[in-house]
Amino acid sequence: VSYFPHKNNEMFVENIALSDIAQHVQTPFYCYSSTAIETSFQAYKNAFSSQDALICYAVKANSNQAVLATLAKLGSGADVVSMGEIRRAITAGIPADKIVYSGVAKTEEEIHYALSLGIFQFNVESEPELELISKVATSLNKTAAIAFRINPDVCAQTHAKISTGKAENKFGVPISKARIAYKRAASLPGIKVQGVDVHIGSQLTSLAPFEEAYQRIAELVNELRADGHEISVVDVGGGLGITYLDEIIPSKQSYADLVKAQLGHLNCKIIIEPGRSLLGNAGILVSSVVFIKNGEERQFLILDAGMNDLIRPSMYEAYHQIIAVNKGANELKTYDVVGPVCETGDTFAKARQVHKSDAGDLIAIMSSGAYGSVMSSSYNTRMLAPEVMVKGNEFAIVKKRPSYEEIIKQDIIPSWL
Numbered sequence: 001v002s003y004f005p006h007k008n009n010e011m012f013v014e015n016i017a018l019s020d021i022a023q024h025v026q027t028p029f030y031c032y033s034s035t036a037i038e039t040s041f042q043a044y045k046n047a048f049s050s051q052d053a054l055i056c057y058a059v060k061a062n063s064n065q066a067v068l069a070t071l072a073k074l075g076s077g078a079d080v081v082s083m084g085e086i087r088r089a090i091t092a093g094i095p096a097d098k099i100v101y102s103g104v105a106k107t108e109e110e111i112h113y114a115l116s117l118g119i120f121q122f123n124v125e126s127e128p129e130l131e132l133i134s135k136v137a138t139s140l141n142k143t144a145a146i147a148f149r150i151n152p153d154v155c156a157q158t159h160a161k162i163s164t165g166k167a168e169n170k171f172g173v174p175i176s177k178a179r180i181a182y183k184r185a186a187s188l189p190g191i192k193v194q195g196v197d198v199h200i201g202s203q204l205t206s207l208a209p210f211e212e213a214y215q216r217i218a219e220l221v222n223e224l225r226a227d228g229h230e231i232s233v234v235d236v237g238g239g240l241g242i243t244y245l246d247e248i249i250p251s252k253q254s255y256a257d258l259v260k261a262q263l264g265h266l267n268c269k270i271i272i273e274p275g276r277s278l279l280g281n282a283g284i285l286v287s288s289v290v291f292i293k294n295g296e297e298r299q300f301l302i303l304d305a306g307m308n309d310l311i312r313p314s315m316y317e318a319y320h321q322i323i324a325v326n327k328g329a330n331e332l333k334t335y336d337v338v339g340p341v342c343e344t345g346d347t348f349a350k351a352r353q354v355h356k357s358d359a360g361d362l363i364a365i366m367s368s369g370a371y372g373s374v375m376s377s378s379y380n381t382r383m384l385a386p387e388v389m390v391k392g393n394e395f396a397i398v399k400k401r402p403s404y405e406e407i408i409k410q411d412i413i414p415s416w417l
Protein backbone atom coordinates (compact mmCIF):
# COMPACT_ATOMS: atom_id res chain seq x y z
CA VAL A 1 0.00 0.00 0.00
CA SER A 2 2.95 2.29 0.58
CA TYR A 3 3.36 2.93 -3.14
CA PHE A 4 -0.02 4.63 -2.95
CA PRO A 5 0.63 7.14 -0.16
CA HIS A 6 -1.55 10.05 0.87
CA LYS A 7 0.28 13.40 0.85
CA ASN A 8 -1.68 16.40 2.06
CA ASN A 9 -4.87 14.32 2.03
CA GLU A 10 -4.36 13.43 -1.61
CA MET A 11 -3.53 9.93 -2.86
CA PHE A 12 -0.41 9.50 -4.97
CA VAL A 13 0.95 6.66 -7.03
CA GLU A 14 4.67 6.91 -6.50
CA ASN A 15 5.27 10.63 -7.27
CA ILE A 16 2.14 11.37 -9.25
CA ALA A 17 -1.17 12.55 -7.85
CA LEU A 18 -3.95 10.19 -8.88
CA SER A 19 -6.16 13.14 -9.69
CA ASP A 20 -3.62 14.18 -12.37
CA ILE A 21 -3.87 10.77 -14.01
CA ALA A 22 -7.66 10.85 -13.76
CA GLN A 23 -7.66 14.07 -15.75
CA HIS A 24 -6.05 12.20 -18.64
CA VAL A 25 -7.83 8.88 -18.29
CA GLN A 26 -11.50 8.65 -17.54
CA THR A 27 -12.47 6.45 -14.63
CA PRO A 28 -12.67 3.58 -14.04
CA PHE A 29 -9.06 2.61 -14.69
CA TYR A 30 -6.43 0.33 -13.23
CA CYS A 31 -3.22 1.92 -12.02
CA TYR A 32 0.00 0.03 -11.32
CA SER A 33 3.18 1.08 -9.57
CA SER A 34 6.15 -0.17 -11.54
CA THR A 35 8.42 0.25 -8.53
CA ALA A 36 6.10 -1.89 -6.41
CA ILE A 37 6.28 -4.69 -8.99
CA GLU A 38 10.06 -4.41 -9.29
CA THR A 39 10.50 -4.35 -5.52
CA SER A 40 8.46 -7.46 -4.88
CA PHE A 41 10.23 -9.31 -7.70
CA GLN A 42 13.58 -8.28 -6.25
CA ALA A 43 12.45 -9.48 -2.81
CA TYR A 44 11.78 -12.95 -4.27
CA LYS A 45 15.11 -12.89 -6.07
CA ASN A 46 17.01 -11.98 -2.91
CA ALA A 47 15.09 -14.50 -0.83
CA PHE A 48 16.02 -17.31 -3.22
CA SER A 49 19.54 -16.10 -4.01
CA SER A 50 21.20 -19.01 -2.23
CA GLN A 51 19.24 -21.56 -4.28
CA ASP A 52 19.30 -22.47 -7.95
CA ALA A 53 15.88 -20.94 -8.47
CA LEU A 54 13.95 -19.53 -11.41
CA ILE A 55 11.02 -17.22 -10.78
CA CYS A 56 8.31 -17.96 -13.34
CA TYR A 57 5.73 -15.23 -12.84
CA ALA A 58 2.17 -16.62 -13.08
CA VAL A 59 0.98 -14.62 -16.08
CA LYS A 60 -2.68 -15.23 -15.25
CA ALA A 61 -2.48 -12.75 -12.35
CA ASN A 62 -1.92 -9.81 -14.68
CA SER A 63 -0.93 -10.32 -18.29
CA ASN A 64 -0.50 -6.74 -19.45
CA GLN A 65 2.50 -6.39 -21.77
CA ALA A 66 3.94 -3.58 -19.65
CA VAL A 67 3.82 -5.79 -16.55
CA LEU A 68 5.40 -8.73 -18.37
CA ALA A 69 8.09 -6.54 -19.96
CA THR A 70 8.91 -5.04 -16.54
CA LEU A 71 9.39 -8.52 -15.11
CA ALA A 72 11.20 -9.84 -18.20
CA LYS A 73 13.77 -7.09 -17.80
CA LEU A 74 14.46 -8.29 -14.27
CA GLY A 75 15.04 -11.84 -15.50
CA SER A 76 11.66 -13.36 -14.78
CA GLY A 77 10.38 -16.46 -16.50
CA ALA A 78 6.69 -17.20 -16.94
CA ASP A 79 4.17 -19.77 -15.81
CA VAL A 80 1.52 -19.88 -18.53
CA VAL A 81 -1.74 -21.75 -18.98
CA SER A 82 -2.77 -21.12 -22.57
CA MET A 83 -1.56 -20.33 -26.08
CA GLY A 84 -2.59 -16.76 -25.42
CA GLU A 85 -0.42 -16.49 -22.36
CA ILE A 86 2.55 -18.07 -24.14
CA ARG A 87 2.18 -15.49 -26.91
CA ARG A 88 1.92 -12.65 -24.41
CA ALA A 89 5.02 -13.83 -22.54
CA ILE A 90 7.11 -14.23 -25.70
CA THR A 91 5.94 -10.89 -27.11
CA ALA A 92 6.95 -9.12 -23.90
CA GLY A 93 10.45 -10.57 -24.14
CA ILE A 94 10.35 -13.58 -21.83
CA PRO A 95 12.52 -16.25 -23.47
CA ALA A 96 10.92 -19.62 -24.25
CA ASP A 97 13.49 -21.49 -22.18
CA LYS A 98 12.15 -19.71 -19.09
CA ILE A 99 8.54 -20.73 -19.69
CA VAL A 100 6.72 -23.48 -17.83
CA TYR A 101 3.36 -24.50 -19.13
CA SER A 102 0.60 -25.49 -16.66
CA GLY A 103 -3.10 -26.11 -17.20
CA VAL A 104 -5.53 -29.03 -17.20
CA ALA A 105 -6.70 -28.88 -20.81
CA LYS A 106 -3.79 -28.18 -23.11
CA THR A 107 -4.90 -28.80 -26.68
CA GLU A 108 -2.93 -30.42 -29.47
CA GLU A 109 -2.48 -27.05 -31.16
CA GLU A 110 -1.20 -25.45 -27.96
CA ILE A 111 1.21 -28.32 -27.28
CA HIS A 112 2.48 -28.11 -30.84
CA TYR A 113 3.10 -24.38 -30.48
CA ALA A 114 4.88 -24.72 -27.11
CA LEU A 115 7.09 -27.53 -28.43
CA SER A 116 8.06 -25.61 -31.53
CA LEU A 117 9.18 -22.70 -29.33
CA GLY A 118 11.20 -24.95 -27.05
CA ILE A 119 9.73 -24.09 -23.66
CA PHE A 120 11.48 -25.18 -20.47
CA GLN A 121 8.88 -27.60 -19.14
CA PHE A 122 5.36 -28.93 -19.49
CA ASN A 123 3.61 -29.33 -16.15
CA VAL A 124 1.47 -32.31 -17.04
CA GLU A 125 -1.84 -32.65 -15.27
CA SER A 126 -3.04 -36.08 -16.43
CA GLU A 127 -2.05 -39.25 -18.25
CA PRO A 128 -4.12 -38.52 -21.36
CA GLU A 129 -2.28 -35.20 -21.62
CA LEU A 130 1.03 -37.05 -21.34
CA GLU A 131 0.09 -39.34 -24.23
CA LEU A 132 -0.90 -36.37 -26.37
CA ILE A 133 2.33 -34.49 -25.64
CA SER A 134 4.36 -37.56 -26.56
CA LYS A 135 2.42 -37.97 -29.80
CA VAL A 136 2.88 -34.35 -30.85
CA ALA A 137 6.56 -34.33 -29.83
CA THR A 138 7.27 -37.48 -31.79
CA SER A 139 5.62 -36.04 -34.88
CA LEU A 140 7.89 -32.99 -34.57
CA ASN A 141 10.96 -35.13 -33.89
CA LYS A 142 11.35 -33.51 -30.49
CA THR A 143 11.30 -34.57 -26.88
CA ALA A 144 9.17 -32.69 -24.39
CA ALA A 145 10.65 -32.06 -20.94
CA ILE A 146 7.92 -32.78 -18.43
CA ALA A 147 7.03 -32.67 -14.77
CA PHE A 148 3.82 -34.13 -13.47
CA ARG A 149 1.75 -31.77 -11.41
CA ILE A 150 1.26 -33.78 -8.27
CA ASN A 151 -1.88 -33.42 -6.23
CA PRO A 152 -0.55 -33.98 -2.71
CA ASP A 153 -3.98 -33.96 -1.03
CA VAL A 154 -3.27 -31.21 1.47
CA CYS A 155 -5.62 -28.52 2.71
CA ALA A 156 -4.40 -25.07 1.70
CA GLN A 157 -6.63 -23.33 4.27
CA THR A 158 -7.81 -20.77 1.75
CA HIS A 159 -11.07 -19.97 -0.04
CA ALA A 160 -12.58 -23.16 -1.52
CA LYS A 161 -12.71 -21.65 -5.01
CA ILE A 162 -8.93 -21.11 -5.06
CA SER A 163 -7.81 -24.27 -3.28
CA THR A 164 -6.31 -26.74 -5.75
CA GLY A 165 -4.32 -29.38 -3.89
CA LYS A 166 -7.08 -31.51 -2.36
CA ALA A 167 -7.87 -34.94 -3.79
CA GLU A 168 -11.35 -33.67 -4.75
CA ASN A 169 -9.90 -30.90 -6.97
CA LYS A 170 -9.50 -31.39 -10.71
CA PHE A 171 -5.80 -30.58 -10.66
CA GLY A 172 -2.81 -32.83 -11.05
CA VAL A 173 -2.05 -36.51 -10.71
CA PRO A 174 -2.86 -38.03 -7.31
CA ILE A 175 0.34 -38.58 -5.37
CA SER A 176 -0.66 -42.21 -4.85
CA LYS A 177 -0.58 -42.77 -8.62
CA ALA A 178 2.53 -40.73 -9.33
CA ARG A 179 5.01 -43.61 -9.65
CA ILE A 180 2.87 -45.37 -12.23
CA ALA A 181 2.49 -42.13 -14.18
CA TYR A 182 6.25 -41.52 -14.21
CA LYS A 183 6.88 -45.09 -15.29
CA ARG A 184 4.58 -44.59 -18.23
CA ALA A 185 6.25 -41.25 -19.06
CA ALA A 186 9.72 -42.81 -19.09
CA SER A 187 8.52 -45.39 -21.61
CA LEU A 188 7.22 -42.85 -24.12
CA PRO A 189 9.40 -41.80 -27.05
CA GLY A 190 8.56 -38.09 -27.09
CA ILE A 191 8.97 -37.51 -23.35
CA LYS A 192 11.90 -36.60 -21.15
CA VAL A 193 11.10 -36.89 -17.45
CA GLN A 194 12.62 -33.82 -15.84
CA GLY A 195 10.83 -32.76 -12.69
CA VAL A 196 8.00 -32.72 -10.22
CA ASP A 197 5.47 -29.90 -9.88
CA VAL A 198 2.98 -28.95 -7.18
CA HIS A 199 0.62 -26.02 -6.61
CA ILE A 200 -1.86 -26.28 -3.76
CA GLY A 201 -3.78 -23.03 -3.95
CA SER A 202 -3.72 -19.29 -3.80
CA GLN A 203 -3.79 -16.58 -1.10
CA LEU A 204 -2.16 -18.82 1.48
CA THR A 205 -1.53 -16.97 4.72
CA SER A 206 0.40 -19.69 6.53
CA LEU A 207 3.45 -21.74 5.59
CA ALA A 208 2.13 -24.94 7.17
CA PRO A 209 0.27 -26.24 4.07
CA PHE A 210 3.34 -25.56 1.91
CA GLU A 211 5.48 -27.45 4.40
CA GLU A 212 3.18 -30.45 4.33
CA ALA A 213 3.03 -30.46 0.53
CA TYR A 214 6.79 -30.04 0.03
CA GLN A 215 7.53 -32.81 2.51
CA ARG A 216 5.41 -35.17 0.47
CA ILE A 217 7.04 -33.98 -2.73
CA ALA A 218 10.54 -34.55 -1.31
CA GLU A 219 9.61 -38.13 -0.38
CA LEU A 220 8.20 -38.65 -3.84
CA VAL A 221 11.37 -37.36 -5.53
CA ASN A 222 13.40 -39.88 -3.55
CA GLU A 223 11.05 -42.68 -4.58
CA LEU A 224 11.15 -41.61 -8.21
CA ARG A 225 14.93 -41.51 -8.17
CA ALA A 226 14.97 -44.98 -6.65
CA ASP A 227 12.75 -46.03 -9.56
CA GLY A 228 15.48 -44.80 -11.90
CA HIS A 229 14.09 -41.42 -12.98
CA GLU A 230 16.36 -38.41 -13.29
CA ILE A 231 14.57 -35.67 -11.40
CA SER A 232 16.43 -32.36 -11.66
CA VAL A 233 13.63 -29.80 -11.21
CA VAL A 234 11.04 -29.18 -8.50
CA ASP A 235 8.38 -26.60 -9.32
CA VAL A 236 6.88 -25.48 -6.01
CA GLY A 237 4.02 -23.48 -7.54
CA GLY A 238 2.72 -20.13 -6.37
CA GLY A 239 0.25 -19.25 -3.70
CA LEU A 240 1.88 -16.96 -1.14
CA GLY A 241 -0.84 -14.53 -0.09
CA ILE A 242 -0.92 -10.77 0.34
CA THR A 243 -2.36 -8.40 2.91
CA TYR A 244 -5.76 -7.17 1.78
CA LEU A 245 -6.81 -5.91 5.23
CA ASP A 246 -4.80 -7.18 8.18
CA GLU A 247 -3.64 -10.65 7.16
CA ILE A 248 -0.15 -11.34 8.39
CA ILE A 249 1.72 -12.98 5.55
CA PRO A 250 4.93 -14.97 5.99
CA SER A 251 7.84 -13.11 4.40
CA LYS A 252 9.25 -14.19 1.06
CA GLN A 253 12.47 -15.01 2.90
CA SER A 254 10.73 -17.36 5.33
CA TYR A 255 9.00 -18.99 2.39
CA ALA A 256 12.34 -19.41 0.58
CA ASP A 257 13.87 -20.82 3.77
CA LEU A 258 11.08 -23.35 3.98
CA VAL A 259 11.64 -24.43 0.38
CA LYS A 260 15.34 -24.87 1.11
CA ALA A 261 14.70 -26.79 4.31
CA GLN A 262 12.22 -29.17 2.70
CA LEU A 263 13.77 -29.59 -0.74
CA GLY A 264 17.34 -28.27 -0.63
CA HIS A 265 18.91 -31.69 -0.01
CA LEU A 266 17.54 -32.93 -3.35
CA ASN A 267 19.85 -30.58 -5.29
CA CYS A 268 17.14 -29.76 -7.78
CA LYS A 269 16.57 -26.58 -9.71
CA ILE A 270 13.65 -24.82 -8.01
CA ILE A 271 10.89 -23.11 -9.99
CA ILE A 272 8.50 -20.77 -8.21
CA GLU A 273 5.31 -19.48 -9.82
CA PRO A 274 4.16 -16.43 -7.85
CA GLY A 275 1.36 -14.28 -9.21
CA ARG A 276 -0.63 -12.43 -6.59
CA SER A 277 2.33 -11.79 -4.31
CA LEU A 278 4.12 -9.93 -7.13
CA LEU A 279 1.22 -7.89 -8.47
CA GLY A 280 -1.61 -7.79 -5.95
CA ASN A 281 -0.54 -4.81 -3.90
CA ALA A 282 1.12 -3.10 -6.87
CA GLY A 283 -2.19 -2.06 -8.40
CA ILE A 284 -5.44 -0.31 -7.63
CA LEU A 285 -8.73 0.25 -9.40
CA VAL A 286 -9.62 3.93 -9.56
CA SER A 287 -13.25 4.85 -9.81
CA SER A 288 -15.51 7.87 -9.46
CA VAL A 289 -18.59 8.28 -7.33
CA VAL A 290 -21.59 8.60 -9.65
CA PHE A 291 -24.24 9.11 -6.99
CA ILE A 292 -24.71 8.99 -3.27
CA LYS A 293 -28.05 7.33 -2.75
CA ASN A 294 -29.88 7.43 0.54
CA GLY A 295 -31.69 4.11 0.75
CA GLU A 296 -34.20 3.29 3.44
CA GLU A 297 -31.66 1.51 5.59
CA ARG A 298 -28.33 2.30 4.07
CA GLN A 299 -26.34 4.89 2.24
CA PHE A 300 -25.06 3.66 -1.10
CA LEU A 301 -21.85 4.90 -2.60
CA ILE A 302 -22.51 4.15 -6.26
CA LEU A 303 -19.32 3.90 -8.30
CA ASP A 304 -18.62 3.91 -12.02
CA ALA A 305 -16.61 0.67 -11.53
CA GLY A 306 -18.52 -2.56 -11.22
CA MET A 307 -18.26 -6.30 -10.84
CA ASN A 308 -17.36 -6.50 -14.51
CA ASP A 309 -14.17 -4.53 -13.72
CA LEU A 310 -13.25 -6.31 -10.49
CA ILE A 311 -15.12 -9.52 -9.80
CA ARG A 312 -13.27 -10.69 -6.70
CA PRO A 313 -15.72 -9.30 -4.11
CA SER A 314 -18.73 -10.88 -5.89
CA MET A 315 -16.99 -14.13 -6.69
CA TYR A 316 -15.01 -14.89 -3.54
CA GLU A 317 -16.51 -12.47 -1.01
CA ALA A 318 -13.03 -10.94 -1.18
CA TYR A 319 -12.19 -7.95 0.98
CA HIS A 320 -10.56 -4.96 -0.73
CA GLN A 321 -9.82 -1.74 1.09
CA ILE A 322 -11.79 1.18 -0.31
CA ILE A 323 -10.13 4.54 0.17
CA ALA A 324 -11.10 8.07 -0.78
CA VAL A 325 -8.43 9.53 -3.07
CA ASN A 326 -9.03 12.91 -1.47
CA LYS A 327 -9.31 12.67 2.29
CA GLY A 328 -10.12 16.35 2.64
CA ALA A 329 -13.38 15.63 4.41
CA ASN A 330 -12.20 14.42 7.76
CA GLU A 331 -15.48 12.78 8.53
CA LEU A 332 -15.94 9.04 7.94
CA LYS A 333 -19.29 7.68 6.80
CA THR A 334 -20.66 4.19 6.52
CA TYR A 335 -21.60 3.16 3.01
CA ASP A 336 -22.54 0.14 0.99
CA VAL A 337 -20.13 0.52 -1.91
CA VAL A 338 -21.74 -0.72 -5.11
CA GLY A 339 -21.26 -0.64 -8.86
CA PRO A 340 -23.58 0.19 -11.75
CA VAL A 341 -24.28 -3.37 -12.92
CA CYS A 342 -27.84 -4.67 -12.67
CA GLU A 343 -27.10 -7.36 -10.11
CA THR A 344 -27.20 -7.31 -6.34
CA GLY A 345 -23.87 -9.13 -6.37
CA ASP A 346 -22.34 -6.00 -7.82
CA THR A 347 -21.28 -4.91 -4.35
CA PHE A 348 -17.70 -4.12 -3.37
CA ALA A 349 -18.36 -3.72 0.33
CA LYS A 350 -21.17 -3.56 2.84
CA ALA A 351 -21.31 -1.13 5.74
CA ARG A 352 -17.82 0.15 5.01
CA GLN A 353 -16.33 3.28 6.51
CA VAL A 354 -15.06 5.63 3.84
CA HIS A 355 -14.27 9.34 4.00
CA LYS A 356 -17.41 11.29 3.31
CA SER A 357 -17.71 11.52 -0.44
CA ASP A 358 -19.68 13.37 -3.06
CA ALA A 359 -20.58 12.67 -6.66
CA GLY A 360 -17.48 13.07 -8.81
CA ASP A 361 -14.99 12.16 -6.07
CA LEU A 362 -12.33 9.60 -6.81
CA ILE A 363 -12.30 6.30 -4.92
CA ALA A 364 -9.47 3.75 -4.92
CA ILE A 365 -10.14 0.04 -4.57
CA MET A 366 -6.88 -1.28 -3.22
CA SER A 367 -4.94 -4.53 -3.81
CA SER A 368 -6.36 -4.94 -7.31
CA GLY A 369 -3.16 -5.53 -9.27
CA ALA A 370 -3.63 -9.30 -9.42
CA TYR A 371 -6.77 -11.03 -10.73
CA GLY A 372 -8.31 -7.63 -11.39
CA SER A 373 -8.11 -6.51 -14.98
CA VAL A 374 -7.48 -10.06 -16.25
CA MET A 375 -10.82 -11.23 -14.90
CA SER A 376 -12.80 -8.28 -16.18
CA SER A 377 -15.54 -8.47 -18.76
CA SER A 378 -17.69 -6.06 -20.71
CA TYR A 379 -20.94 -7.28 -19.13
CA ASN A 380 -23.66 -4.64 -19.48
CA THR A 381 -21.64 -3.40 -22.50
CA ARG A 382 -19.36 -1.55 -20.21
CA MET A 383 -15.98 -0.80 -21.75
CA LEU A 384 -13.02 -2.73 -20.35
CA ALA A 385 -11.17 -0.41 -17.99
CA PRO A 386 -7.88 0.98 -19.30
CA GLU A 387 -4.62 0.37 -17.46
CA VAL A 388 -1.99 2.90 -16.43
CA MET A 389 1.53 2.28 -15.16
CA VAL A 390 3.47 4.77 -13.05
CA LYS A 391 7.21 4.86 -12.54
CA GLY A 392 8.55 7.68 -10.43
CA ASN A 393 7.38 10.92 -11.99
CA GLU A 394 6.10 9.34 -15.20
CA PHE A 395 2.98 7.54 -16.18
CA ALA A 396 1.95 5.66 -19.29
CA ILE A 397 -1.34 4.31 -20.54
CA VAL A 398 -0.47 0.65 -20.97
CA LYS A 399 -3.87 -0.43 -22.24
CA LYS A 400 -6.38 1.92 -23.71
CA ARG A 401 -10.11 1.89 -23.34
CA PRO A 402 -11.76 0.46 -26.46
CA SER A 403 -14.31 2.52 -28.32
CA TYR A 404 -17.94 1.51 -28.55
CA GLU A 405 -17.49 1.10 -32.31
CA GLU A 406 -14.66 -1.41 -31.81
CA ILE A 407 -16.77 -3.47 -29.45
CA ILE A 408 -19.99 -3.43 -31.45
CA LYS A 409 -18.33 -4.25 -34.75
CA GLN A 410 -17.06 -7.53 -33.32
CA ASP A 411 -20.61 -8.85 -33.70
CA ILE A 412 -21.82 -9.87 -37.13
CA ILE A 413 -25.41 -9.66 -38.28
CA PRO A 414 -26.07 -12.76 -40.43
CA SER A 415 -26.94 -12.36 -44.11
CA TRP A 416 -30.54 -13.50 -43.66
CA LEU A 417 -31.39 -10.39 -41.69
Ligand code: LLP
Pocket residue numbers: 058061079102103162199201202203237238239240273274275276277312316370371
Ligand atom coordinates in the same frame (compact mmCIF):
# COMPACT_ATOMS: atom_id res chain seq x y z
N1 LLP B 1 0.69 -21.69 -10.55
C1 LLP B 1 -0.46 -22.30 -10.85
C2 LLP B 1 -0.42 -23.62 -11.48
C3 LLP B 1 -1.69 -21.68 -10.56
O1 LLP B 1 -2.81 -22.29 -10.84
C4 LLP B 1 -1.70 -20.39 -9.96
C5 LLP B 1 -2.94 -19.70 -9.66
C6 LLP B 1 -0.46 -19.78 -9.68
C7 LLP B 1 0.72 -20.46 -9.98
C8 LLP B 1 -0.35 -18.41 -9.07
O2 LLP B 1 -0.85 -18.38 -7.78
P1 LLP B 1 -0.69 -17.06 -6.89
O3 LLP B 1 0.77 -16.89 -6.57
O4 LLP B 1 -1.23 -15.93 -7.65
O5 LLP B 1 -1.50 -17.37 -5.67
N2 LLP B 1 -8.70 -15.60 -9.33
C9 LLP B 1 -8.37 -16.00 -7.98
C10 LLP B 1 -7.01 -16.67 -7.90
C11 LLP B 1 -6.87 -17.88 -8.79
C12 LLP B 1 -5.52 -18.52 -8.73
C13 LLP B 1 -5.38 -19.57 -9.78
N3 LLP B 1 -4.10 -20.19 -9.87
C14 LLP B 1 -8.46 -14.78 -7.07
O6 LLP B 1 -8.76 -13.69 -7.55
O7 LLP B 1 -8.25 -14.89 -5.86
